[in-house]
Amino acid sequence: MSDREIGRILDRTLSGKELTPGEALRLFQAEGKELRAILQTADAVRRAAVGDTVTFVIVRNVNFTNICYTGCKFCGFAKRKGDPEAEFLSLDEIARRVEEAQERGATEVCIQGGLHPNIEGTYYGDILTAIKDRAPDIHIHAFSPFEIKYGAGRMGVSTRDFLLYLKDCGLGTIPGTAAEILDVEIRQQLTRDKLTAAEWIDIVKTAHRLGIRSTATMMYGHIDRPEHWVAHFNILREIQKETGGFTEFVPLGFIHWDAPLYFAGGARPGPTRDENLKVHAIARLFFNGWINHIQVSWVKLGPRFAQYVLKNGGANDFGGTLMNESISRSAGAPYGQEVTPLEMCRMIREIGRRPARRNTLYQIAEPYDDHDPPDMEPLVPRTAEQSSLFADFARQPG
Ligand code: SF4
Numbered sequence: 001m002s003d004r005e006i007g008r009i010l011d012r013t014l015s016g017k018e019l020t021p022g023e024a025l026r027l028f029q030a031e032g033k034e035l036r037a038i039l040q041t042a043d044a045v046r047r048a049a050v051g052d053t054v055t056f057v058i059v060r061n062v063n064f065t066n067i068c069y070t071g072c073k074f075c076g077f078a079k080r081k082g083d084p085e086a087e088f089l090s091l092d093e094i095a096r097r098v099e100e101a102q103e104r105g106a107t108e109v110c111i112q113g114g115l116h117p118n119i120e121g122t123y124y125g126d127i128l129t130a131i132k133d134r135a136p137d138i139h140i141h142a143f144s145p146f147e148i149k150y151g152a153g154r155m156g157v158s159t160r161d162f163l164l165y166l167k168d169c170g171l172g173t174i175p176g177t178a179a180e181i182l183d184v185e186i187r188q189q190l191t192r193d194k195l196t197a198a199e200w201i202d203i204v205k206t207a208h209r210l211g212i213r214s215t216a217t218m219m220y221g222h223i224d225r226p227e228h229w230v231a232h233f234n235i236l237r238e239i240q241k242e243t244g245g246f247t248e249f250v251p252l253g254f255i256h257w258d259a260p261l262y263f264a265g266g267a268r269p270g271p272t273r274d275e276n277l278k279v280h281a282i283a284r285l286f287f288n289g290w291i292n293h294i295q296v297s298w299v300k301l302g303p304r305f306a307q308y309v310l311k312n313g314g315a316n317d318f319g320g321t322l323m324n325e326s327i328s329r330s331a332g333a334p335y336g337q338e339v340t341p342l343e344m345c346r347m348i349r350e351i352g353r354r355p356a357r358r359n360t361l362y363q364i365a366e367p368y369d370d371h372d373p374p375d376m377e378p379l380v381p382r383t384a385e386q387s388s389l390f391a392d393f394a395r396q397p398g
Contacts, residue, residue, distance in 0.1 A: 068114025
């Protein structure tokens with residue numbers, strides 16, 4: 001592939017032309033100075049689309065159960081009943097955690113769990129009702145398309161009717177997780193019998209049509225290749241053209257440390273540094289005009305590399321403060337469970353961008369141009385190793 005060919009593709013993108021899947025695949029083959037040109041272009045497209053503000057949301061993750069027998073081969077989170085680490089939170093405990101989050105400034109809670117064999121479909125509604133009873137103003141971002149399918153099946157209703165039921169109970173938006181890679185063969189290897197790609201697409205489109213927006217995600221760096229990423233991007237873009245329901249795209253690098261698939265020798269140890277850069281930057285170019293917000297996952301990338309991707313790679317959102325993060329932590333990610341709002345602001349200023357707190361739908365809730373959010377201790381104390389990762393930010397002046 002020649003420099004000239006990459007240059008022509010990037011020029012076309014800068015002039016507002018839509019990147020084709022074939023062009024995106026060519027960009028994924030780039031290295032060295034060609035990759036640097038892609039990053040510079042993604043950064044220019046980011047600036048034109050959303051300016052120099054980097055946003056984050058104060059959110060608490062509540063993983064209400066890790067009991068699950070589905071057996072996804074990439075998952076280090078699921079436990080069996082009776083396992084010492086198995087967890088099933090009561091409705092009261094879920095609501096208590098949400099109230100506590102609200103006291104710490106959260107505007108959103110993200111609720112996801114394993115597919116517990118003994119819960120009924122109504123349990124998902126009960127969770128929403130319990131939260132809304134105690135924290136009526138909080139935005140509930142809950143239940144992956146796989147949980148939607150599972151709950152609908154347990155209740156014996158269509159996924160559309162189940163979504164309507166959940167909306168009535170207080171559901172705001174859904175996470176576009178469980179997408180992994182929307183490719184039949186890859187999904188068969190990652191998670192046989194799980195939600196199919198067609199079902200994921202159908203549930204997400206149905207939710208969007210009902211006014212329930214979602215995020216879009218991709219888990220990459222396991223048994224997948226760039227052609228799968230491009231096909232995945234294309235499916236997401238086509239959905240967005242049809243429904244306009246995606247709020248953001250969140251690339252999620254595969255965390256391999258405790259994943260059964262990696263132990264069995266069936267997967268790569270997560271994406272490389274260049275792959276992480278390419279996925280974020282090419283996503284910015286591919287979704288230009290359709291999905292404005294490209295999020296970094298600090299849990300997957302680590303706070304320092306997340307900063308680098310925001311500064312150089314076309315991303316514009318730092319994601320959530322999280323407070324309790326169980327899924328990546330269970331898979332072995334070492335970066336802790338919470339970035340406080342003050343640390344978020346300092347990390348964003350350090351890369352020369354303007355920090356702002358947003359809500360789930362990307363409306364700016366509070367710009368931090370001339371003041372800081374209050375200082376607070378992380379809800380779950382950090383290990384010494386985690387503390388050292390954040391020490392630089394804690395020492396900086398506001
Ligand atoms: S990814 Fe979700 S559905 Fe699959 S095993 Fe883990 S908890 Fe269960």
